[in-house]
Amino acid sequence: MTAAAEPTAPADLAELQSFLGEVFRRPTAVAQDESLSRRAALYVAGNDRLSPAEQVDIYRRQFWMRHDDCLREDFPALCVLLGEEAWDALVEAYLAAFPPRSPSLRDLGLDVPTFLDSWDGLPRARARACKDAARYEVAFVETFDGRDPPPLDPARIAALTPDQWERATFVLSPLVARLRLGFAVHQLRASLRDAKEVDVERWLQSAERDVYVALFRKELVVHYEELSADAFAMLDALARGRALLSACAAIAEGKSDEDAQALAGSLGEWFRRWASWGFIAEVVVP
Amino acid sequence: MPSPSQRPARLGLPDLGVGLGLRIPHYPHVFEQKPVCDWFEVISENFMVEGGRPLDNLDRALADYRVVQHGVSLSIGSASPLDWGYLKKLKALTRHTQTPWLSDHLCWSGSDCTNLHDLLPLPYTEEVVRYVAERARIVQDFLELPFALENVSSYLTYTSSRMSEWDFVRAVAEEADVGLLLDVNNIYVSAENHGFEPRTYIEAMPHERVVQIHLAGHTRFERYIIDTHSGPVIDDVWSLYELAIERVGPVSTLIEWDDEIPSFDEVHAEARKAAAIRARVAAGAAQAAPPRAVQSGAA
Ligand SMILES: [Fe+2]
Numbered sequence: 001m002t003a004a005a006e007p008t009a010p011a012d013l014a015e016l017q018s019f020l021g022e023v024f025r026r027p028t029a030v031a032q033d034e035s036l037s038r039r040a041a042l043y044v045a046g047n048d049r050l051s052p053a054e055q056v057d058i059y060r061r062q063f064w065m066r067h068d069d070c071l072r073e074d075f076p077a078l079c080v081l082l083g084e085e086a087w088d089a090l091v092e093a094y095l096a097a098f099p100p101r102s103p104s105l106r107d108l109g110l111d112v113p114t115f116l117d118s119w120d121g122l123p124r125a126r127a128r129a130c131k132d133a134a135r136y137e138v139a140f141v142e143t144f145d146g147r148d149p150p151p152l153d154p155a156r157i158a159a160l161t162p163d164q165w166e167r168a169t170f171v172l173s174p175l176v177a178r179l180r181l182g183f184a185v186h187q188l189r190a191s192l193r194d195a196k197e198v199d200v201e202r203w204l205q206s207a208e209r210d211v212y213v214a215l216f217r218k219e220l221v222v223h224y225e226e227l228s229a230d231a232f233a234m235l236d237a238l239a240r241g242r243a244l245l246s247a248c249a250a251i252a253e254g255k256s257d258e259d260a261q262a263l264a265g266s267l268g269e270w271f272r273r274w275a276s277w278g279f280i281a282e283v284v285v286p
Numbered sequence: 287m288p289s290p291s292q293r294p295a296r297l298g299l300p301d302l303g304v305g306l307g308l309r310i311p312h313y314p315h316v317f318e319q320k321p322v323c324d325w326f327e328v329i330s331e332n333f334m335v336e337g338g339r340p341l342d343n344l345d346r347a348l349a350d351y352r353v354v355q356h357g358v359s360l361s362i363g364s365a366s367p368l369d370w371g372y373l374k375k376l377k378a379l380t381r382h383t384q385t386p387w388l389s390d391h392l393c394w395s396g397s398d399c400t401n402l403h404d405l406l407p408l409p410y411t412e413e414v415v416r417y418v419a420e421r422a423r424i425v426q427d428f429l430e431l432p433f434a435l436e437n438v439s440s441y442l443t444y445t446s447s448r449m450s451e452w453d454f455v456r457a458v459a460e461e462a463d464v465g466l467l468l469d470v471n472n473i474y475v476s477a478e479n480h481g482f483e484p485r486t487y488i489e490a491m492p493h494e495r496v497v498q499i500h501l502a503g504h505t506r507f508e509r510y511i512i513d514t515h516s517g518p519v520i521d522d523v524w525s526l527y528e529l530a531i532e533r534v535g536p537v538s539t540l541i542e543w544d545d546e547i548p549s550f551d552e553v554h555a556e557a558r559k560a561a562a563i564r565a566r567v568a569a570g571a572a573q574a575a576p577p578r579a580v581q582s583g584a585a
Contacts, residue, residue, distance in 0.1 A: 007420040009365035010413040012446060017365045017397035024402055045443040047480065049509040055442035058510065063402055099400040103359035103372045104331050147336035220339045 016043050023056055024063045025099060027092045030056045067095055067108060074109045074141055077133040077189040080200055081126055089121050106141065113138055129183040129204060136185045139177035139215050143222050149173050149281035156283055157275055164285045166245040170238045171282035173216070178235055181211040186224045218277055225277070230263055231270050235279070293494045295535050297465050299387055299432055302354070302538040304557040304564070306550075308347055309543070315550045317346045323554065325352040327540050328383070331359050334375045344383070353383050354498070354538070356467075357390035359401065362425065362435065363408040363418050364394045377429050387432040387497055389467040392418070392458060407440035410447040410454035419461035426464055434465035434497050439475035439504075439513035451476065452490040465497035468534075470526045471542075475504050475513045488530050496534045501527060501560060502542040516545035519556055524563065531567045539564070 023030055023040065030036050030053040037053035044052035068091050072079050079087050098111040113134045116122060122130050149171075160168060184207040191198050212232035214225045227235065230251055237247035248267070252260040274280060303324030308316070315321065326347055333344045347353055357376065361369075380388055393405040408414050426433035437455050449457075459466050468491060477484035503517035519527075519541070531537070541556045 005424060006367055007417050010411075010417055013363075013409065013414055013417065014365035014397065016409065016444070016446070017394055020406070021397050021400055021402065024404070025400070041445075043445060045445050045447075047443070052442075054509075058441040058512070059404060059406065062404060062512075066403055100396075100403060101399055101401055103361075103369060103401055104334065105403055106335065143338075145335035145338040145340050148338075217338060220342050 019043060020056065020059075024060050025095065026060060027064070027096075029053075030060060064091075067091070067100065067105075070105045070108050071112075075112065075134065075137045076192045077185050078112070078130055078137060080188070080192065080198060081130050081133055082123070083200075086121060086123055090119070093119060093121060106145070109141065110138055126204065129185065129207070132179075132181040132183050133185040133188070136179055136181065136189065136213070136215070139179060140189075140222060143175055143177055143215050143217050146175050146217070148175065152275075152278075152280055152282060154275060157271070157280070160283065160285070167243050167286055169241050169243050169284045169286075170280050171284065172235070172239045173278055173281040175217045176235075176277075176279045177215040178232065178239065179211075179213045179215065180232065181213060182209075183207045184209065184211050186211070186213050186215070186226070190224075214279070216277055216279065223277075228266075230266070234267075234270065235274070295494055296497045296537055297432060297495060299465070299497045300538070301536045302352055302386075304539045304541070304560045305352075305354070306553055306557055307356075307540060307542045307544070308353075309547055311547045312550045312553070313343060317343075320350055321550060321554065323351060323557070325354060325538070325540075327354050327356045327542075330355045330357040330376055330379055330388070333383075334372075334379055348383060353385065354540075355380060355383055355385040355388050356436075357388065358405070359395060359403070360390035360425065361395035361401070362390060362392065362421055363406075363414070364397050366397045366399065368421060368424065373425065373428055380429060380431055385431070387434055387465060388429060389434040389436055389465075389498060391438050392435040392455060393438045405438040407438060407442065407444075407451075408454070409444040410449045410451060412448070412457075415454060415457045415461060419458050422458065422462035422464050426462070432465055432497065434467045435459065435462075436467035436469050436500065437472050437476075439469070439472035439479075439511075441479055441510055441512070443480055450482070450487075450490075451480075452487040456490060456492055459492055459495050464495075466491065466495045467498045467500060468496045468530060469500035469502070470530055471500065471502040471504055471519065471523050472513055474520075474523050474526060475511045478511050484526055485529060488526060488533065491533070493533045493535075496530070496537055499527065499530060499534075499537055499539045500542055501539065501556070502544075514545050515542045519559070524559065527560065528563050528567060531564055532571075536564055536568060 023036065030040055031051060040056050041052040044055050046052040046055055071091055082090060094112060094115050097115055100108055113131065116131050116134050187207065188198065188203060212227040212229055214227055214235065216223055233251045234247055237250060248264065252263055305325035305327055306323055308326040308328050328344065333340050335341065359372065391405045394408060395404060395406060396402045408418065422433065422435060435458065473484045473487050501519045501523065502515045503519055505512050505514040505516055539560050541553060541560065543553045
């Protein structure tokens with residue numbers, strides 16, 4: 001079946017949909033805009049209770065309610081960090097910059113982190129926390145229903161010889177998101193999920209630190225795990241395709257002998273845990 | 287195309303009884319208690335994902351129940367080309383669920399690459415009938431499944447409309463040769479909003495094309511009604527349902543409840559009401575029918 005077999009839309013249908021598709025996405029009432037109301041009356045009939053513009057406004061309000069609800073559900077941490085007023089401004093500006101395109105509402109907020117990078121409406125004191133929350137919450141959406149990689153036989157890892165370990169590269173599961181954050185937004189989100197009251201101002205003071213988080217799915221549930229800086233760097237290096245020995249050397253650079261040894265000593269435990277959480281999708285021995 | 291009298295009832299599709307929309311708040315009850323329910327309807331888009339919890343939930347439902355797919359994003363009346371990426375995913379899901387038919391709405395949801403995630407009414411004209419019917423044929427052929435279009439509720443009418451909504455719905459279904467999902471509450475909502483007689487609408491449908499019925503609650507505001515799928519089905523809608531069953535015969539019926547969702551048992555009580563109406567209509571029809579010996583000579 002090719003697109004060529006499809007009929008061409010009647011021109012007046014396309015014109016009507018272009019007009020309404022735009023006015024339904026307006027943040028303010030069509031009925032309060034005289035010239036727009038006159039244009040709406042060209043397409044929409046109205047009745048004895050509602051003017052054409054008022055009929056259009058029913059759909060317009062629903063557009064905002066539906067998409068606001070959806071974004072609130074996907075971004076609970078970002079929403080409390082912004083507060084109601086800034087949240088409303090964000091939703092309005094975001095949907096204007098990134099109108100919904102996907103058939104699925106699941107994809108609605110995927111561009112929020114990109115949008116926040118250039119939006120000037122973020123409260124300055126909370127900008128970093130907001131950006132972190134947005135990245136974390138998008139990672140959550142993608143981890144929740146992403147595709148499982150084929151299962152890796154644990155025997156494959158167990159059977160590696162010491163020499164193979166050093167040369168091996170690892171393919172990480174696409175269901176592991178690695179996030180370097182400036183605020184512990186994973187804890188904020190967990191508190192909100194548990195319906196705990198959060199004093200945002202106090203939380204901001206206590207939560208600012210370097211945070212390394214892996215977000216992953218195990219047995220259908222999305223989990224987070226806070227990692228040490230070294231463990232995070234190792235995971236990052238492996239994700240970029242570096243062999244274990246070379247990754248270790250890069251991370252140990254500049255460390256004291258004692259710290260470098262501690263790093264080497266931690267490796268076994270890291271791998272055991274990462275493998276049990278399904279981080280490693282494939283082992284490649286050259 | 288066979289004439290209406292030659293077409294079998296429900297276009298030959300099975301009558302599954304009375305089902306419910308499968309909704310997240312009911313998952314624990316449904317998956318653990320496995321309550322009696324004739325069938326469940328699932329929203330296709332909720333399961334058009336790559337993996338994880340949604341697909342696991344779907345498989346749990348499929349293990350114990352008959353599942354029928356219902357979509358909300360096809361946008362059959364959009365002036366933009368069909369979304370083939372969407373349709374391919376949809377077809378893959380139908381293979382997984384083994385849905386006996388597939389439905390979506392006779393509406394548009396966006397154009398110019400945007401998706402408003404709404405079920406917007408179309409202007410009722412001959413040109414739009416031809417355009418939508420051709421697209422519905424393409425969709426049905428591609429999916430290789432019986433396809434049904436649902437009438438939507440609406441809050442506006444167009445200056446360009448040249449026919450009644452029921453003539454439009456009927457014409458699209460006939461020209462596309464597809465089934466109808468008759469949403470009786472939507473007929474009521476639109477009738478109240480636009481001032482027409484809902485019984486005229488039901489009488490005018492091509493009854494043998496109705497493969498499924500939807501029932502739901504709605505919310506009444508001062509100057510209009512919105513199809514919120516909130517609250518129980520109101521008495522006037524039950525009366526319209528009875529008329530629809532009298533005309534269509536026993537047909538798969540589904541209760542939709544999407545806002546302020548109460549317990550499973552409360553929603554299922556609505557299904558039992560629908561089943562009672564179906565039984566009453568069937569008993570009335572049996573009484574009205576001529577004696578069996580005269581009805582058929584076959585053994
Ligand atoms: Fe419906």
